[in-house]
Amino acid sequence: MNTKNEKKSFFERAGVQSVAASLLCIILGLLIGYLVLLCINPAGAGKAITSILKNFLYFPRPEVALEYFGSTLAKSAPLLMCTLSILFAYKVGLFNIGASGQYAVGAGLSLYLALAHGMPWYVCVIAAMIGGGVLGGIAGALKAYLNVNEVIAGIMLNWISLYSVNMLLTKVKEASTTYTAALRTNSPGALLPGAGLNHLFSDNRYVTIAIPLAILIAAGVWIVMEKTKLGFELRATGLNLNAAKYAGMKEKRNMILTMAIAGALSGLGAAFLYLSGIEQWSCAQTAVPAMGFNGIAAAFLGGLNPIGSIFSSFFIQHITSGGSYVDKMIYSSQISDLISAIIIYFCSFVLFFKACMGRAAGKGRKGGNR
Amino acid sequence: MALLLQYTLIYASVLLLVALGGCFSEHSGVINLGLEGIMVMGALGGALVMKYMESLPGILMLLAVMIGSILFGVVYSLLLAVAAIQFKADQTLVGTAMNLLGMAAATVFVKAMNMAENVNNVSSSIQYIEQKKAFSLLKIGKFELSWFMVIAAALLAASHIVLYKTRFGLRLMACGEHPQAADSVGINVCRMRYAGVLISGMLGGLGGIVYITAGVSEWKFENGVAGFGFLALAVMIFGQWKPKLIGIAALIFGLFRALSNVYSGFDALTALHLPSTVYNMLPYIISLVILALFSRNSRAPKAEGIPYDKGQR
Numbered sequence A: 001m002n003t004k005n006e007k008k009s010f011f012e013r014a015g016v017q018s019v020a021a022s023l024l025c026i027i028l029g030l031l032i033g034y035l036v037l038l039c040i041n042p043a044g045a046g047k048a049i050t051s052i053l054k055n056f057l058y059f060p061r062p063e064v065a066l067e068y069f070g071s072t073l074a075k076s077a078p079l080l081m082c083t084l085s086i087l088f089a090y091k092v093g094l095f096n097i098g099a100s101g102q103y104a105v106g107a108g109l110s111l112y113l114a115l116a117h118g119m120p121w122y123v124c125v126i127a128a129m130i131g132g133g134v135l136g137g138i139a140g141a142l143k144a145y146l147n148v149n150e151v152i153a154g155i156m157l158n159w160i161s162l163y164s165v166n167m168l169l170t171k172v173k174e175a176s177t178t179y180t181a182a183l184r185t186n187s188p189g190a191l192l193p194g195a196g197l198n199h200l201f202s203d204n205r206y207v208t209i210a211i212p213l214a215i216l217i218a219a220g221v222w223i224v225m226e227k228t229k230l231g232f233e234l235r236a237t238g239l240n241l242n243a244a245k246y247a248g249m250k251e252k253r254n255m256i257l258t259m260a261i262a263g264a265l266s267g268l269g270a271a272f273l274y275l276s277g278i279e280q281w282s283c284a285q286t287a288v289p290a291m292g293f294n295g296i297a298a299a300f301l302g303g304l305n306p307i308g309s310i311f312s313s314f315f316i317q318h319i320t321s322g323g324s325y326v327d328k329m330i331y332s333s334q335i336s337d338l339i340s341a342i343i344i345y346f347c348s349f350v351l352f353f354k355a356c357m358g359r360a361a362g363k364g365r366k367g368g369n370r
Numbered sequence B: 001m002a003l004l005l006q007y008t009l010i011y012a013s014v015l016l017l018v019a020l021g022g023c024f025s026e027h028s029g030v031i032n033l034g035l036e037g038i039m040v041m042g043a044l045g046g047a048l049v050m051k052y053m054e055s056l057p058g059i060l061m062l063l064a065v066m067i068g069s070i071l072f073g074v075v076y077s078l079l080l081a082v083a084a085i086q087f088k089a090d091q092t093l094v095g096t097a098m099n100l101l102g103m104a105a106a107t108v109f110v111k112a113m114n115m116a117e118n119v120n121n122v123s124s125s126i127q128y129i130e131q132k133k134a135f136s137l138l139k140i141g142k143f144e145l146s147w148f149m150v151i152a153a154a155l156l157a158a159s160h161i162v163l164y165k166t167r168f169g170l171r172l173m174a175c176g177e178h179p180q181a182a183d184s185v186g187i188n189v190c191r192m193r194y195a196g197v198l199i200s201g202m203l204g205g206l207g208g209i210v211y212i213t214a215g216v217s218e219w220k221f222e223n224g225v226a227g228f229g230f231l232a233l234a235v236m237i238f239g240q241w242k243p244k245l246i247g248i249a250a251l252i253f254g255l256f257r258a259l260s261n262v263y264s265g266f267d268a269l270t271a272l273h274l275p276s277t278v279y280n281m282l283p284y285i286i287s288l289v290i291l292a293l294f295s296r297n298s299r300a301p302k303a304e305g306i307p308y309d310k311g312q313r
Helices: A014-040 A046-056 A062-091 A099-117 A121-146 A148-171 A198-203 A210-227 A230-237 A239-248 A251-274 A291-301 A306-327 A337-345 A350-364 B001-026 B035-052 B058-086 B089-119 B131-135 B145-163 B167-179 B179-184 B189-212 B227-236 B243-265 B276-294
Strands: B125-127 B136-140 B143-146 B218-220
Touching: A014 A046, A014 A291, A014 A306, A014 A337, A014 A350, A046 A062, A046 A306, A046 A337, A062 A099, A062 A198, A062 A210, A062 A251, A062 A291, A062 A306, A099 A121, A099 A148, A099 A251, A099 B227, A121 A148, A121 A251, A121 B276, A148 B227, A148 B276, A210 A230, A210 A251, A210 A306, A210 B276, A230 A239, A230 A251, A230 A337, A239 A251, A251 A291, A291 A337, A306 A337, A306 B167, A306 B189, B001 B143, B001 B145, B001 B167, B001 B189, B001 B227, B001 B243, B035 B058, B035 B089, B035 B125, B035 B131, B035 B189, B035 B227, B058 B089, B058 B125, B058 B131, B058 B189, B089 B125, B131 B136, B136 B145, B136 B167, B143 B145, B145 B167, B145 B189, B145 B243, B167 B179, B167 B189, B179 B189, B189 B227, B227 B243, B227 B276, B243 B276
Parallel strands: none
Antiparallel strands: B125 B218, B136 B143
């Protein structure tokens, strides 16, 4: 035996296992997605799956591709915030399925303040965070004090917020459509500043400071989780509620605080999307925003790691945007929703995959001390 | 008034069926958060039967639709059963994945089917105006008694008997309370949990078809079932995992859901000048309030959500 064997072998390292398991989930998701495409129409399936994977590379001219790359990034930033929101809550043992509702409230408050009161962007951003945070805090308090299952409470709050936001934003919608008025013409001060970043992406005006901010916040979440007392307490509460309580941590306060922070992150995500002007809120929408649910996919795909989330959020947004390039005469763009759903499903097998890898690696070396 | 009664009863039937499904699954020890997805799949199964066997006569149509939706629901619930029982996966995550998957799969499938028939038809809707008539049992004035209401009531009684009076039911509940103890007296926990989840698939699928045929004669699968699977879970919690109480809870929730369909028929309610959105929100608000009031002393099966590990005693 040489010294290497005494260390963990390559496939036994936790980081390698997480990445390998995530890649396996992606491959399985894409494979099944491809099979579904084959069943619908064998002739176009290959082309459709490549256009989903190519997304902005669909455009042959590099400057156009670069512009659409910018748009994908502009939408990945909000998704990253929702991902962090779910990840943060999950570390404390809470499943924040209410991210969609917190996101809706964030969108509602920021757009309302921007359009009805002409507030500058930073006020709107803060309002969105507070709105999402309060909603998250409600779910947390219900769980901490009244033992309400946070998943069911979250879903109920999602629908309540969706309908309330629709009602609120109807006041600032365009006269002829169901969409809220465009920020660029009605309240340019509320648009997030581009800070010159847009010039990097063929002058794509949707590229704003949201993108670097989102990455900074991801790093911030990592620091809070791993390097601070608060993060330690939160993780301890998640690992064993009773042990945390016994050690003198305020487990109820921690739960509410976690959900409030998670909610603020989702709310901020909505501000990042809607204040970039890339989309307008439809006041007639009857489905909760998909961003919160895609966040679940990205959070688990990223191995519940803030830095991994940056890549997984981009990937999920990449295939979601790519879905709009499939041949609409044969397929529907929801095929990418299907692929992300399959990826989430396989993510629940991650522990099993890791166990398999560990076993395989253990067998690989002689005299493994397992 | 007759309409309010009718809608209350039909929505109560949906909630009752799905909540009973959740009840069986949780009593066996598996949390089924995927009921929403199961409902969508069941609805799809039933709708496909209605679309492709439109010439079936009355009672046969009813049976075929029920079999279609039950089959889809059961097969789909296998996704949860395999992941949660065989692979000990996180049940919350699997349930969430199933909800998203159910909606996406149904949308992709129905759109592909519609486009294959007519290239210009990119909707995700299935129509069943004529076929739906088979579900009506009798009409008294404006009130229309649906077969599904009768079936739901019968299944409520059956669930009560199965859970409390049969060997199977008592064993099932033992697996949700203390699986190690159940195993030690020779009960196959794994098999019991499979049974629980598959029964929930059956009832959830049936609930799905009842939901989409409740008030309309065409369903757009892009919309899913609007959180009804979760409302049913709230009904189950309010009913403290007991079929009889679930029946009462379903009626209360059904009433609030029905109000959003028929509130314009009541002078007292229209005089309030509330926007219709408020009525849409009502069932969710009520369920949140009720959950807040009744979750504290919850009688949830003790071992629910915990994968069974033989080595743990």
